[in-house]
Amino acid sequence: MTYTNGLAPIVTVRGPGNLHHLSYASNGGITNAVGIMPAPVAANASESNTITNFLLGFAYSYTGYAFYWDGAGPAFWRVAGSQFVEPVGTSWSAATGVPWGSQINLGVNVQSEAAAAVNRDNEVIVYIIPGGLD
Template structure:
């Protein structure tokens, strides 16, 4: 499966933890890689939508939480495991094919850390359990 326009990964996590995201290999000369995370304190399931920026060609993510995590691409019915570190990340390098177990530790170490911020080119969104709670 390819990570492409209209097919964003949806990550399902169980228990509290952090979903980390890395955007790298910028198409614009001199563009620094960026990393960040979103946290959840939910004991049950949490859902995240991973976006992407046209400024970057490579992406990776991993879950450091208490429970399991998996992702589906678009409307796929086949869940796939999410990595648990930057040395064992779920990645989408420049060619667009999803790779499990990608080692992006050196890229993540030199990336600008955005913490839990979602602005700019760090694109992870928590999907609320109840859309009526968005007020």
Template sequence: MNYVNGLAPIVTVYGPGNLHHLTYGSTVGGNGGVGMVSTTNEGTTNFLLGFSFNYVDYAFYWDGKGPAFWRISGNSTLREPVGSSWANATGIPLGNEVILGLNVVAQAAAAGNVGGVVPVFFSAEEFD
């Protein structure tokens, strides 16, 4: 389960581009936040997706030069493609065992823009 017992989603991207991230489904009120982090790395970059206790739903997509895949940290061997827009984003409900393909255009439009202030950490190295 994501964000439980130290497990979190990792997005591996190839080449430069932008990882867009949306938090929504507030537990304290509000419409969530949408932001973006970029990499200029021509090689492989791994983004570790963090979370906020104020939200229960997360979505993300990649608009980069090369492909992107997600996996859950730890011993997971499953790797799946990442969505390429808010209309076909990759969704992660907090504590869910399944990562979903979602249309979150309405949620992204309602969310406040937080720019680069998103719960995402990245590295050119493998995390596990």
């Protein structure tokens, strides 16, 4: 289960692109927030071989989260501490959904939630994990 006992999703991507993140379903009437976090490209690596790990954060004010990857390379997610991995969604109509305290769902359509959100590019609750995970 996500966001319980510190178990947050980690997204691993290869190459350049943007991780799109949506916070919605506020339990306090706060507006939805949507934005991108670009994957940085290391100066000493080719763009297609750069691996970036993102930790997806949360706020207690929301009960719904979704994300997708728009890069040319592959993207996979896993819950911290788990070896089980699955591919990441590729649009808001086929996003990866992360409901609070539930299992992650693939192919979630959150277009209407994203359209009603305030843009927070580079300010969304997504963190780049420096270095390797293991």
